Amino acid sequence: MSSRPGGAGTAGPLLTVDDLHVSFATEDGVVQAVDGVSFELAAGEVLAVVGESGSGKSVMAMTLMGLTRSPNARFEGKAFYKGAELVEASEDELRAVRAAEIAIIFQDPMTSLNPVQRIGKQIIEQIQEHEALPDQQALERAVELLERVGIPRARERVDSYPFEFSGGMRQRVMIALAMSCDPSILIADEPTTALDVTIQAQILERIRELREQTGAAVILVTHDLGVVADIADRIAVMYAGRIVEQGTLDQIFYDPQHPYTWGLLGSIMRVDKPRPQRLPAIAGLPPSLADRPEGCHFRPRCPHEFAECRKVPPLTSRVEGQPDHFDRCWLPVDQKRDKREVLPGVIGLDSKEAAPA
Amino acid sequence: MSVEAAEQRGGPGAFSDGATPLVEVEHLKVFFPIRQGMVLEREVARVHAVNDVTLRIAEGETVGLVGESGCGKTTMSRAIMRLIDATDGTIRFRGQDVTDFGRKRMEPLRREMQMVFQDPFASLNPRKRVGQIIGMPLRLHGSGRTEVEPQVRDLLDKVGLHKEHVNRFPHEFSGGQRQRIGVARALALEPRLIVLDEPVSALDVSVQAQIINLLDDLQDDFKLTYLFVAHDLSVVRHVSDRIAVMYLGKLMELSPAEELYTKPIHPYTSALLSAIPIPDPEENRRRERLVVGGEPPNPINPPDGCVFHPRCPRATEICREVEPPLARYPNGHLAACHHPMSASAEEIKWATKDPSSPLSSGEELPVAAESGGGAKA
Numbered sequence: 001m002s003s004r005p006g007g008a009g010t011a012g013p014l015l016t017v018d019d020l021h022v023s024f025a026t027e028d029g030v031v032q033a034v035d036g037v038s039f040e041l042a043a044g045e046v047l048a049v050v051g052e053s054g055s056g057k058s059v060m061a062m063t064l065m066g067l068t069r070s071p072n073a074r075f076e077g078k079a080f081y082k083g084a085e086l087v088e089a090s091e092d093e094l095r096a097v098r099a100a101e102i103a104i105i106f107q108d109p110m111t112s113l114n115p116v117q118r119i120g121k122q123i124i125e126q127i128q129e130h131e132a133l134p135d136q137q138a139l140e141r142a143v144e145l146l147e148r149v150g151i152p153r154a155r156e157r158v159d160s161y162p163f164e165f166s167g168g169m170r171q172r173v174m175i176a177l178a179m180s181c182d183p184s185i186l187i188a189d190e191p192t193t194a195l196d197v198t199i200q201a202q203i204l205e206r207i208r209e210l211r212e213q214t215g216a217a218v219i220l221v222t223h224d225l226g227v228v229a230d231i232a233d234r235i236a237v238m239y240a241g242r243i244v245e246q247g248t249l250d251q252i253f254y255d256p257q258h259p260y261t262w263g264l265l266g267s268i269m270r271v272d273k274p275r276p277q278r279l280p281a282i283a284g285l286p287p288s289l290a291d292r293p294e295g296c297h298f299r300p301r302c303p304h305e306f307a308e309c310r311k312v313p314p315l316t317s318r319v320e321g322q323p324d325h326f327d328r329c330w331l332p333v334d335q336k337r338d339k340r341e342v343l344p345g346v347i348g349l350d351s352k353e354a355a356p357a
Numbered sequence: 358m359s360v361e362a363a364e365q366r367g368g369p370g371a372f373s374d375g376a377t378p379l380v381e382v383e384h385l386k387v388f389f390p391i392r393q394g395m396v397l398e399r400e401v402a403r404v405h406a407v408n409d410v411t412l413r414i415a416e417g418e419t420v421g422l423v424g425e426s427g428c429g430k431t432t433m434s435r436a437i438m439r440l441i442d443a444t445d446g447t448i449r450f451r452g453q454d455v456t457d458f459g460r461k462r463m464e465p466l467r468r469e470m471q472m473v474f475q476d477p478f479a480s481l482n483p484r485k486r487v488g489q490i491i492g493m494p495l496r497l498h499g500s501g502r503t504e505v506e507p508q509v510r511d512l513l514d515k516v517g518l519h520k521e522h523v524n525r526f527p528h529e530f531s532g533g534q535r536q537r538i539g540v541a542r543a544l545a546l547e548p549r550l551i552v553l554d555e556p557v558s559a560l561d562v563s564v565q566a567q568i569i570n571l572l573d574d575l576q577d578d579f580k581l582t583y584l585f586v587a588h589d590l591s592v593v594r595h596v597s598d599r600i601a602v603m604y605l606g607k608l609m610e611l612s613p614a615e616e617l618y619t620k621p622i623h624p625y626t627s628a629l630l631s632a633i634p635i636p637d638p639e640e641n642r643r644r645e646r647l648v649v650g651g652e653p654p655n656p657i658n659p660p661d662g663c664v665f666h667p668r669c670p671r672a673t674e675i676c677r678e679v680e681p682p683l684a685r686y687p688n689g690h691l692a693a694c695h696h697p698m699s700a701s702a703e704e705i706k707w708a709t710k711d712p713s714s715p716l717s718s719g720e721e722l723p724v725a726a727e728s729g730g731g732a733k734a
Contacts (some may be wrong), residue, residue: 003501040557042514052562052563052564053532053561076453099432109607143622166652167426168652169652183587196425196426196588197425197588197590197629197632197633198425198590198628198629198632198648198649199425199652200632200634201631201632201634201646201648202648202650204634205648211549223561223562224562224634225636226560226633226634226635227634228636228638229634229635229637229641230634230635231637248640249638250639253638254639264562264563267562267563267565267566268591268636269541269560269565269566269569269589269591269592269594269595270591270635270636271590271591271594271618271630271635272618272635272637272640273593273645274615275615278570278573279566279595280566280571281563281564281566281567281570282567283567285531285533285534285564286561316450
């Protein structure tokens with residue numbers, strides 16, 4: 001079960017997550033937020049972690065930064081970054097990694113900056129935490145960073161407070177902050193969800209450019225498959241704490257193996273195709289992480305359930321010729337390819353015969 | 358039930374049959390004053406939230422109202438609901454001018470217009486049981502406790518929840534289920550108009566589809582009229598008959614739903630469409646995208662001329678000086694642009710100034726690029 005699917009990195013992976021479990025003891029019982037997640041991240045690649053709210057994608061990403069530690073949290077498994085273990089690392093060890101090696105951009109640019117501190121100061125503080133730079137040089141770096149993320153008149157704006165910025169501009173400041181110490185990994189947790197589409201396009205463009213310039217790997221946590229198609233190299237689809245499918249961008253979009261992935265892809269509303277009479281929707285709701293069905297977690301919502309589904313399907317490569325494509329579904333591959341193209345209104349992708357008038 | 362009445366109502370779409378639209382908004386302006394000073398509170402500036410917009414909604418129709426945050430779409434919908442006072446212009450509901458109606462006079466009309474809010478976590482009282490929440494509008498409009506109960510169960514059933522859910526509290530439900538409760542509450546009084554303010558943007562994709570399908574079914578069952586406010590053009594498309602695009606308080610384009618996607622006339626609409634990433638990697642690589650820079654300007658001091666000109670790739674001298682009127686193209690497609698896209702030279706020649714154009718707009722209609730002849734109205 002600890003097969004470790006990952007990118008075909010030649011130089012070895014930058015980050016290796018091995019059978020990570022995260023659970024929280026709550027009044028309603030134990031919430032198993034992350035349940036045996038394993039993946040590898042190669043230098044310079046963009047891995048999109050896709051899932052709905054409550055799938056454990058954010059908890060997984062935050063755990064890598066040690067941001068989910070609390071008295072009621074329990075961790076199992078390992079995460080190695082350049083040989084250093086992150087899950088059990090001490091706060092001091094993590095402090096050296098955070099921002100300098102792995103940096104994070106949070107979803108909400110309105111609440112993730114300090115409202116009573118000038119933005120330049122916030123960037124300088126972070127630079128000086130990791131490097132002994134004199135104030136003047138740190139300021140120069142901050143101005144340069146703000147210019148790089150596309151903030152006009154950066155030299156004046158370093159003295160602004162966050163409230164003087166719009167949402168899009170604040171998210172740029174967050175990106176500048178994240179890039180301030182040249183991290184090797186950038187974790188972006190829903191970086192554009194709170195933004196308007198025209199601004200989203202600008203921010204994605206900026207992340208793409210920065211990645212090309214600095215060679216940083218990106219873990220993009222999102223629920224938006226449009227954003228994923230725009231920017232990702234590889235995709236991990238999470239459902240109820242588990243990765244249910246993982247593969248390259250084209251594998252997931254053009255040869256998806258897990259019924260949940262079909263459902264996700266099928267339920268997207270698109271602007272580039274004729275609109276269907278009825279939107280295909282996945283029936284039912286995701287399970288509560290405190291009370292998950294046994295076996296395959298997607299079983300109660302899956303129209304293709306059969307006896308085998310009561311056992312937990314391992315995340316392995318099942319498609320011939322795609323050794324880097326993994327999924328957790330017991331259905332034989334030929335049946336999947338047959339079943340995923342169904343009539344609209346039922347879980348699945350668009351069927352070929354369903355071209356509407 | 359209002360089955361007979363419903364049958365008399367016209368189909369969705371045009372107004373060619375001469376029927377009175379359900380909602381008529383004419384040259385609506387909503388400005389918010391910014392005051393300064395301790396005692397006198399002098400008005401120093403105004404936020405131009407809605408700046409001379411005209412829109413009609415036919416009975417049974419769904420109009421999508423889209424735009425980025427701060428474009429005035431929510432203010433507009435609240436003004437139509439008479440939750441915000443209009444600064445200028447008129448709002449008519451079933452032909453009746455309600456612009457200056459007070460609370461008392463609005464009360465009987467409240468039955469006919471209901472609202473579903475964006476945030477299903479904030480719009481339901483956490484201390485009330487589902488039965489009380491859904492029954493409240495009925496109680497407020499005079500039904501007794503015993504009458505209300507069966508109706509509530511019936512409503513729960515209609516929105517796809519279980520009848521046993523009446524005694525639960527909102528926190529026991531997921532976001533999608535809560536939104537169903539919000540829809541049930543809006544349906545309770547059998548309204549004719551429901552204003553949906555970003556009803557699915559707080560929900561996950563798979564649940565969004567469920568709610569959209571539900572709204573679609575309910576519209577058919579109850580012959581409802583929807584004003585669907587959203588920032589997401591892909592969501593609006595699935596429900597709308599016509600779509601209005603707003604920017605900085607102005608109406609940029611008003612189009613039959615499908616035509617907006619295949620033939621956007623205003624560069625702003627086109628920019629919005631191309632900013633939406635397409636969930637298809639190959640298609641995404643293939644298509645050319647028009648990424649507009651910058652951000653919407655401050656609505657306290659909207660730009661002169663066309664409000665979009667500072668960000669528009671097609672802007673010229675005239676755009677900086679003259680506010681474009683809403684030109685009427687075939688199919689009732691309106692757009693306020695001096696340099697229209699996707700319209701043929703013939704269509705541009707055919708275009709006329711629509712009477713719903715803002716009063717401050719100029720007379721200059723767009724000129725077809727190669728035709729040369731400066732046809733001025």
